[in-house]
Amino acid sequence: MKGVLLSGGTGSRLRPITHTGPKQLVPVANKPVLEYAIEDLKEAGVTEIGVILGHKGREEIQELLGDGSDYGVEITYIVQGNPLGLAHAAGCARDFVGDDDFVMYLGDNILKQGIAELVESFERGDYGAGIALQEVDNPEQFGIADVDDDGTVTRLIEKPDEPPSNLALIGIYVFSNEVFDVIERLEPSWRGELEITDAIQTLLEDGHQIDSHVVRGWWKDTGKPEDILEANRLVLEDDHLERNGRVAPDATVDGRVDLHETATIEDGAVVRGPVSIAENTVIEAGTYVGPYTAIGPDSTLEGVHIENSVVIGESTITTSGKIVDSLLGRGANVGRADDELPEGRRLVVGENSQLKL
16 A cells, blocks of 8 residues: 655645745644644555645655655655646556555645544455545535445535535545546546546446545644644644743743743743744743644744744744734744834735734
């Protein structure tokens, strides 16, 4: 069994954060989203992984993952180029996969339980594909599976107007290599892409059984800022957090705090977990860091109140205001305007940003 990890796409829903890097490297609890996928694949026994690259962020992704040895896996890079659909991305991996079965994992997904059960279930049977599903409240926005009471998949529909169920495909699949011949026969959908749901539906029509596995626990597609914040909250809630850095005698630290050994919480600062504070970061006097916050590396916080937020890193935050439910990109600097005249907010706002003032 091999792995195919999709790391292309433009990340348009995460702009302006993704103007300067790929969405799969946005950190959740101070770890790039892509690393969670690598860990899930390895845990499921999949150690030969083909990483599909698009036009954007190739160098950054290759610099992070290298040859995979740091993660205990072997990585091969495959260039897709233009994003022409998930089935097209899978087809690009044909030479890499060879005669093996493979897991296809969308690199901006995070799920609590991992993928071992999905892989094991597929290997126990004779299937053309296996699909991970989860119940959703808005099935018309997803690819949806119609599943009998015994778990047999009868059809799949991409973003149906009248969904036959609320079981959504969440972007993690297992395929036999017969899917490649199916992909060769596909026609582009109305949006000009080769749809993976069409590939699985064709396998079904060709007489192949499709295994289904309903995911327990949470799952997040981290495609939007609010999804990053929610995933950050869920991971911090579940993770084992270690306090290895320096906590000054007159600092207040409550709850679970992941503090890198090179990070410091100074006298007069208050940190209430769950919180993650990365390397070379300083939380200075008068600062309050509240629950479900991740502060990235090489940052300094002074006098700010921040909670339920993600600071990607290399930031200086000295505002006396309160920051909540926010995603701050790498190198963001938020200063104080207490003595500035004329009074008013001074903003530098990127394309497709979201503001609440």
